Amino acid sequence: MGEASGSRFLWVPRILAGMLTVLLLALSLDVFDGSGPTMQQVLAFVIQSLPAFAIAFLLALSWRAPKLAGILFLALAVLFTILFNTYRSPFTFVTISLVPAVVGACFLFATSKRSWRKVI
Numbered sequence: 001m002g003e004a005s006g007s008r009f010l011w012v013p014r015i016l017a018g019m020l021t022v023l024l025l026a027l028s029l030d031v032f033d034g035s036g037p038t039m040q041q042v043l044a045f046v047i048q049s050l051p052a053f054a055i056a057f058l059l060a061l062s063w064r065a066p067k068l069a070g071i072l073f074l075a076l077a078v079l080f081t082i083l084f085n086t087y088r089s090p091f092t093f094v095t096i097s098l099v100p101a102v103v104g105a106c107f108l109f110a111t112s113k114r115s116w117r118k119v120i
Contacts, residue, residue: 009106009109009110010062010066010107010110012106012110013062013070013073013102013103013104013106013107013110014059014062016099016102016103016106017055017058017059017062017073017100017103018059020052020055020099020100020103021052021055021056021059023095024049024051024052024055025049025052027048028045028048028049028052029045030048031044031045031048032045051080051096054076055076055100058072058073058076062107066107066110066111067107067108067111069104069107070103070104070105070106070107070108070110070111071104071108072104073100073101073103073104073107074100074101074104074105074108075104076100076104077097077098077099077100077101077104078097080096080097080100081093081097084096084097
């Protein structure tokens, strides 16, 4: 089981973060409704995609520094809760704020399991 089990556990938060990124990008596509100039729609898409880009950046960072990524994912969950007022709707809170918190907790748990193995 050893090291392979620890690295396998790191894939759970990575897959969750990837799925959240795809979901947020898909939700950003609603700006292309056919009204308004194309450049305005592209700019709106980029602005609405910023949370997905932040998650994708943290996901890339997780390959090198999973512990730091875990801390930053938890901070991102708090930031999403405050900036987007996700605490007002349970569905929005679960999809937008709780998923990054779970991802961060999984990264921290996986890295703590890895450090415990070194001690034992």
